[in-house]
Amino acid sequence: MRRHVKVITIGILSAHYYEITMLFLQAKIILDCFHIPQRLRQAITRFRIRIINTSAIKPIAYRTLKLY
Numbered sequence: 001m002r003r004h005v006k007v008i009t010i011g012i013l014s015a016h017y018y019e020i021t022m023l024f025l026q027a028k029i030i031l032d033c034f035h036i037p038q039r040l041r042q043a044i045t046r047f048r049i050r051i052i053n054t055s056a057i058k059p060i061a062y063r064t065l066k067l068y
Helices: 017-025 036-054 059-067
Strands: 007-010 029-030
Touching: 007 017, 017 029, 036 059
Parallel strands: 007 029
Antiparallel strands: none
């Protein structure tokens, strides 16, 4: 039955990637792109907050970074 599986969709951070590749040798693995924009937005926000917290910037620049 496993030989007939052609495509498997998994999440980006799937902990079972290795097991899936060992069980379904013939199948193509496709990464689920659903959460990529969310993770990118979170990374940008964390970076922006780190810049705000670690540097002494002018009030106008601070407000710009805080709002956007």
